[in-house]
Amino acid sequence: MKIKSVSIGGFTNLKKTRIEVDRITALVSPNNYGKSNFLQGIDFALYFLSAGEKSRRKMTSWQKGIPLNPISANDPFFFEIEFHDPSLEEYQYVRYGFSFTWLRDDASGQRIVDEWLEMRVSESVKYTRYLKRDEGLYRKSKTTNAFRNITLGDFQLAIDTLSSIDDIAFTAVLKQIKHLSFKTCSSLDMDRHYQSVPFEVGEPTPSLLNTSDIPRLLNVLKETDQDRYELFKEAITTLFPEITNVEVVKAKFDPHPEHIKMFSMKDGAMVASDDPEIPPFTWKNEIHKIFVTNRHMNQPMDITMLSAGTKRLFWIMTILFSSNSDTHMIGIEELETSIHPRLLKQTLEILNEYLGDITLLITSHSPYLVQYLKLERIYIGVPDETGVASFDNITESRAKALINASHTLGLSVGEYLFDLMSGDAKSSYILKKYLKG
Numbered sequence: 001m002k003i004k005s006v007s008i009g010g011f012t013n014l015k016k017t018r019i020e021v022d023r024i025t026a027l028v029s030p031n032n033y034g035k036s037n038f039l040q041g042i043d044f045a046l047y048f049l050s051a052g053e054k055s056r057r058k059m060t061s062w063q064k065g066i067p068l069n070p071i072s073a074n075d076p077f078f079f080e081i082e083f084h085d086p087s088l089e090e091y092q093y094v095r096y097g098f099s100f101t102w103l104r105d106d107a108s109g110q111r112i113v114d115e116w117l118e119m120r121v122s123e124s125v126k127y128t129r130y131l132k133r134d135e136g137l138y139r140k141s142k143t144t145n146a147f148r149n150i151t152l153g154d155f156q157l158a159i160d161t162l163s164s165i166d167d168i169a170f171t172a173v174l175k176q177i178k179h180l181s182f183k184t185c186s187s188l189d190m191d192r193h194y195q196s197v198p199f200e201v202g203e204p205t206p207s208l209l210n211t212s213d214i215p216r217l218l219n220v221l222k223e224t225d226q227d228r229y230e231l232f233k234e235a236i237t238t239l240f241p242e243i244t245n246v247e248v249v250k251a252k253f254d255p256h257p258e259h260i261k262m263f264s265m266k267d268g269a270m271v272a273s274d275d276p277e278i279p280p281f282t283w284k285n286e287i288h289k290i291f292v293t294n295r296h297m298n299q300p301m302d303i304t305m306l307s308a309g310t311k312r313l314f315w316i317m318t319i320l321f322s323s324n325s326d327t328h329m330i331g332i333e334e335l336e337t338s339i340h341p342r343l344l345k346q347t348l349e350i351l352n353e354y355l356g357d358i359t360l361l362i363t364s365h366s367p368y369l370v371q372y373l374k375l376e377r378i379y380i381g382v383p384d385e386t387g388v389a390s391f392d393n394i395t396e397s398r399a400k401a402l403i404n405a406s407h408t409l410g411l412s413v414g415e416y417l418f419d420l421m422s423g424d425a426k427s428s429y430i431l432k433k434y435l436k437g
Contacts, residue, residue: 001176003329003359008041009095010075012064013212014378017390018080019379021329021359022353026373027391028364028414029381030422034365034389036338037168039331041065042182042361046096049178053155060110060155061103071386076113076207083182083328090142091119091170095127096177098157119173130170132159133214138162141169183323184331185315186296193315194290194304214318215288215303218248221322221367232321235350239313239343245293247300290314313347320354329359336366348372367414375399380435381421383428402434 009016011032019025025034048059059065060077080097088094095118101109114134118127119142132141137147138158151159163174164389193214222229231244291300303314317332336344351360362369370378376399379391394402406416420431 001083002357004084004093005079005080006042006043006329006361007078008080008217009078010067010072010099011041011044011077012067013069013072013387013389014038014041014067015072015075015388015390016078017392019360020393023117023355023359024348024362024373025377026362026364026369027379027381028366028417028421029389029391030418033381034188035365035381035390036333036393037187039184039333039361039363041079042331043184045077045098046180046182048161049081049157049180056100056112056155057110057383058213060100062227063420066070066102069387071388073303083176085176088119088170088176090105090121091173093120093123093127094173094176095119096159098133104428112152112157114326115158117158117173117177119170129160133158134276140165140167171190171199172305181327182329182331183319183327184333185312185319186331188332194311198360213288214315215248215290216286217322218290218318219250219288222319228321231354232317235317235321235354236314238350239317240310242296243292244295245295245300246290248288250288253287257412266335279399291379307338309343312338316347316351319402320351320358323358329360329361331361331363333363334365335362335367336364341368344368345372365418366416367412370414370417371412375402380417380431382435383421383431392437394434395436398434 004120007016008014017038017373019027019038025037029035044059044062044065048056051059055224065385067075068351076099076100078097081096083091083092086092096116098112098115100112103110103371112133115131116129117131117135118129120127128142132138132147133150136149136151139145139147150158150161151236152161159174159177162168163171163178192387193212196348217234220227221232231345236246237243252390274334290303291305292306294298303311306314316332316335319327323330334348339347362368375394376395376396379393382392384390402416403413406413409416411419417431420427
């Protein structure tokens with residue numbers, strides 16, 4: 001599967017914005033504009049897809065997501081994704097989305113108001129609609145034009161119900177939608193991803209889906225795909241020539257009875273393991289650690305001793321080389337942070353080489369990133385005096401004019417774009433002439 005586009009709207013300060021993605025795509029803008037909100041909006045939408053109805057109800061009142069800007073305060077949350085998967089045959093191009101209203105002060109809202117599913121066999125034909133939630137209708141296959149009735153609750157998505165209908169011809173499509181995966185690297189402090197916590201809170205997470213335990217994930221890669229593990233090590237030693245080897249080790253873990261007792265007590269008394277006030281946790285059978293050999297050191301070092309930038313790149317490379325069909329998109333906030341410009345270029349080259357069908361969405365407030373990516377893959381934060389955020393990319397026919405203008409001023413394209421984004425009304429007017437609008 002390959003993601004083609006993602007749209008988010010009605011979330012924090014974002015108005016409806018569609019981003020066409022292809023391998024590496026970047027959202028660039030000054031600080032505190034809304035780049036991170038776009039990544040968080042994708043994460044929120046995919047969690048909403050997989051959540052139960054009770055959780056969805058709570059999510060429609062999540063204060064951090066509700067638009068507070070007077071201009072967008074009444075906007076419903078909007079999510080849409082397009083992807084291509086040849087294995088789906090006549091339904092291989094898919095466009096799916098949903099929308100819900102947020103909780104209002106008068107207690108109105110809080111319900112899913114629209115949902116749609118469109119598919120086609122190739123890009124040379126128009127999309128055909130298979131779901132009309134607003135009319136309570138769905139179509140079972142491409143072989144019929146007839147629509148059937150479907151009744152849905154306020155927090156029930158049609159894809160929950162359609163999956164259980166026997167004669168639906170596109171159950172594989174519904175499964176793909178339900179299992180869309182987006183992994184994000186948004187924190188500068190990566191230490192928690194490398195700590196050897198001896199238990200998991202909640203249900204056990206399959207190793208290849210658990211990005212919070214990088215040593216464990218890297219060990220799975222080592223044991224299941226030695227070739228890609230060696231490629232991972234090659235990537236690390238290319239980025240950091242002083243590192244000569246990376247090794248992940250594991251140790252059996254058998255929790256001491258006193259530890260079990262300590263985590264099974266409340267107010268000094270033993271409680272049942274299913275007590276609702278005790279979060280469910282599972283003891284791990286193994287603990288994993290990553291050690292790095294540096295040619296300047298006399299012994300291997302625990303990865304937690306390395307710099308924040310190095311640990312971020314280890315996270316990114318581990319996710320990249322460990323990912324297969326379970327990962328469709330990776331989001332990285334401010335890739336350039338804690339990374340030297342030369343290292344940034346090398347990192348992008350390695351990512352581009354090994355991405356496969358994974359889409360990488362990067363946010364940045366640095367002009368340096370712009371010079372390493374194609375202009376058509378860069379989405380610019382459109383200046384807006386009202387505080388509402390949206391992104392647009394450069395019109396192909398205006399790209400050369402943009403490059404010439406920046407060179408005339410003695411600036412790089414990235415520097416020129418950021419000058420325009422951060423400038424006055426005249427700068428904003430000039431910038432918008434370069435954008436698709």
